[in-house]
Amino acid sequence: MNNDSIKLLDPKTLARADKLGLAARFIVEGYMAGEHKSPYRGFAIEFSQHREYSPGDDVRHIDWKVLGKTDRYYIKQYEQETNFVAHILVDGSESMQYGSGDLTKLEYAKLAAACLAFTIIKQRDAVSLSLFGNSTREELPRGNTQNHLFNILEKLVQFSPSGGTDLAGQLHSVASQSQRKGIVIVISDFFDDEDSTLEAVQHLRFVGHEVIGLQILDHDEITFPFNGLVEFEGLEEIPNLKTRPTEIRKSYLNEFNEFQEKLRDGFNKNSCHFVECDTSKPLEEVLGSYLTFRKETATK
Amino acid sequence: MSFLNPALLMGAAALAIPIIVHLLNRRRFKRVKWAAMRFLEVSLERNQRRMKVEDWILLIIRLVIVALIVLALSRPATDWIKSSGLGSTVTASVIVDSSASMQRTDQNSDLSRFQIAKETAREALSSTPKGSSSSILFAANSSGSGMKEPSHDNKRVINILNETEPSDRGSDLLPAIQSSINSLNNSPSTQKELIIITDGEASAWKQFESISRAIDQNKDTINTTIALVGKTPAENIAITSLTQKTPIVAVGQPMRLSVGITNFGEIEINDLSIQISINENTSGLPINIDSIKSGEEKIITAFVEIDSPGYLRIKAQIDYTDSKSVDNSREIVIKAVEKIQTLLIDGEPGRSITDSETFFLQNALIPVPEELIESFFISSNIINLGSIQDIEIKDYDVIFLANVPDFSNELSNRLNDFVKSGGGLVVFPGDNINASFYNQELHEKLNLLPASYGKILPIEGSNSVLSLQASGYNHPLVELWNDPGAGTLGDVKTFKAFELILKDGVDSNIAIQYNNGSAAVIEADIGLGKVYQFSSSADTEWNDLPVKAAFLPIVHRVVGSVISRMDSGLNIQVGDTFIRKVPQSWINKEATISHSKSETATFINAEISDDGGNVQFNQVNSSGIYDLKLTEPFELIQFSATSDPRESNPEKLSGPQIERLKEISSNFIESSSLNEITSAINQKRKGAEIWPLLLLAALLLTLLELYLSQKFSQEK
Secondary structure, eight states, X not given: OOHHHHHHSOHHHHHHHHXXXXXXXXXXXXXXXXXXXXXXXXXXXXXEEEEEOOTTSOGGGXXXXXXXXXXXOEEEEETTSSSOEEXXXXXXXXGGGOOSSSSOHXXXXXXXXXXXXXXHHHTTOEEEEEEESSSEEEEEEEEOSHHHHHHHHHHHHXXXXXXXXXXXXXXXXXXXXXXXXXXXXXXXXXXXXXXXXXXXXXXXXXXXXXXXXXXXXXXXXXXXXXXXXXXXXXXXXXXXXXXXXXXXXXXXXXXXXXXXXXXXXXXXXXXXXXXXXXXXXXXXXXXXXXXXHHHHHHHO | OEESSGGGGGGGGGGHHHHHHHHHHHHOOEEEEESOHHXXXXXXXXXXXXXXXXXXXXXXXXXXXXHHHHHHHTOEEESSOOOTTSSOXXXXXXXXXXXXXXXXXXXXXXXXXXXXXXXXXXXXXXTSOTTOEEEEEEESXXXXXXXXXXXXXXXXXXXXXXXXXXXXXXXXXXXXXXHHHHHHHTOOOSEEEEEEEEOXXXXXXXXXXXXXHHHHHTTTTEEEEEEEOOOOOSOOEEEEEEEEOXXXXXXXXXXXXXXXXXEOSSSOEEEEEEEEEETTEEOSOOEEEEEEOTXXXXXXXXXXXXXXXXEEEEXXXXXXXXXXXXXXXXXXXXXXXXXXXXXXXXXXXXXXXGGSTTHHHHHHHSOSOGGGTTTSSEEEEEEEGGGGGGOOGGGOSEEEEESOOOXXXXXXXXXXXXXXXXXXXXXXXXXXXXXXXXXXXXXXXXXXXXXXXXXXEXXXXXXXOEEBOSSOOOSTXXXXXXXXXXXXXXXXXXXXXXXXXXXXXXXXXXXXXXXXXXXXXXEEEETTEEEEEESXXXXXXXXXXGGSTTHHHHHHHHHHHHHGGGGTTSEEETTSOEEEEEOGGXXXXXXXXXXXXXXXXXXXXXXXXXXXXXXXXXXXXXXXXEEEEETTTTEEEEEEEEOOGGGGOOOBXXXXXXXXXXXXXXXXXXXXXXXXXXXHHHHHSOOEEOHHHHHHHHHHHHHHHHHHHHHHTSOO
């Protein structure tokens, strides 16, 4: 684990997240060795699929037969190898590059993803990671080892944003590919078509996933505090707009709040959590609040 | 609309400033990389049109503000606003001709020229914009009364105008115009107006060249308006002179008057009647003039009987109605005496009365038969020098010294006091006189004689004879001989005479001179009295004057001159200063002076002078009789002021002169209509300045701009 990877693990956040844990609100498909109830019994030994070997994978799971036949390294993956699977989807579009404070939205998102992955893996649950824009750009299958965590952190550190967003497409893809119910943690600004996004969330819920939306917003996006004449440069190939922000502030905030309301309502209707993260606020505070809330609602 | 600072209109280029600022502001913006563009796009789409409209509104308001400020700085003046409540600070100096000719009422007019001029001046002053300063001068033959320096108190100036009455003075516009131009040049105002309201009669413009030069030299800085009121009347007849021709006015004696009547009109006047009156009572029958042609002057002689002593008001009145009634009469004041007492001191009595030195003198003084001597208005007492001690010389009016050798200092002093308190002294030399006594005692020491006796003329042994002057009779004593019909003094021969040497610094005149230019008779005012010093004898020993016809009028005129010495200034011209020598008794006493038709009087004090006191009065503005009264003890002196006869001449400015005035003035109006004149003056005015309105509008727009820009930039 290099220094950049370590930086992603904010000690304060990790300490609070570790203490609180990440409990699935619903029954997940895992056995009870963990903290989660599972409808299945016995150890997870059923073969699920092959996956190409990547450094850090346990060599014990290399399928030697496939190696013999194809001269390629494949890892045998098994169902029920963990208590639950958390799919962390991080928005890597250009819109996430914006940041008026110390951190851009993407950096904040990476930090959140890293902390969540660390916490989940520490409680011996599995985490998969997907970094996406218009399509999936980086992906790590689920895993619950320390090496997997390192891989996740490495991916996060090395990732740089580009292009637009197809959030709905990503969610639909996760819903159709994942065979086991789990937690889908979407870390994004959600600046995409909200109707499509909510439709995708509904799809995930339909296949049994719990969905957590972590909306990463810059403080300026929430308050729109600009004065004077400002030219706004679109981050996702949208033409520049020159205007006096004070004269349209109310209108902007109305639009923005309407959008937020719609998202919040959509997630609520699907019994999903929607967490708004202001990048000006410390991550441990935002994440801690949510996890506290989550723990409280889970025990009920 | 006109502009007082048109050069500042160049500032219109400043209109580009708001546009440049607007464009520059559009180039000065922050760049922000932005993720939430979708919300911006929607908001902008909704507000774009409104924001553009707001931008245009603000830009237009800013342009209008700059335009209004530029306009205000260029000081536009407009006739749209006739009210005097706004803008333009002019300095106006109004000159109203207040001379006698302005009292004329023209045909088809209810108002006199002076009333029209006053109304015009009032309108011109009232219509000056608020904050202006103005002055008013009434021009007659001095720099004029009124208010010379411009004042911001317009009401006070108009009050002065309202209260001023026309004068009977002659007119000369130059002093008033020069005074006004000086005041205007000292004014910091950028708009200076000189308004001259006169009747355009040539007499007021007698210094036309100087006037036109003064106006021309200042035409770049002073806008001059010349308003000529009045038309040339078809007829105007005037009494242009009324003079007393009798040297001594005495009770019971007929007095000869000379009356000058001039027809200044364009038509001949027939059957003109002139009535003489004394103290408002008609004296004798009217005198008729058959006809007097246009431009003709007729001198008529009138005789009036004097029946009471003292001050008499003699008036000549024409029975005729014309455009100017004030010059149809003329009034003078004379002082009539009851009896004149003369004392003749004979220095060479002779064996018979015909041999005496005073024989010819006495006959000249009382040229009547013996039975009429008592009733004659002059009485004489002949004495020798030795009897003078028994005589109270103060009882006499005139003392003649005829060839008196010399006399005591005591008598010298008595004579000195007598003269200085108003008596007359006539000195004739002769063979007996002690010239050095006269020179040292009476001339050098007492200053009683104006000249010293010098050498004998003509030079002894030359056998030449001196003659009296044959022409050039300038002194009142001999002006009679200016009339060729009266003969000449040139035939009077003098065989012997003293050279009369005048002393410097003595107020004296040569009354008669010899043909070689040397003085024959010198007169001088000494104190309140008068001294005549002859160079030759009173009898025929040294000259033949006593046997010439001229001797009697000369002697009578000498007596008359002494008698009227105190009253010589009783008839003055309007505008002149009345000066009267008064005795010591007037000093520190309350005296008043008033016009006989006025209800108000002016307090006046006698000023101390070497020989008594002086009363001076320089406010003689109206023609007529004035009363000078000493309250305690009561004493009344009357004098008369007559108007300048040139004021009766309605001759107007010539065509070339009017053309010249049109050329140098910014506004030349010739009309008798009040409305025409006032509207012409107002039309030429630059109107009210509207810069305060423009600045107010600019200020309001600035406030509006601030409000709108604040409102537009509020969160929406």
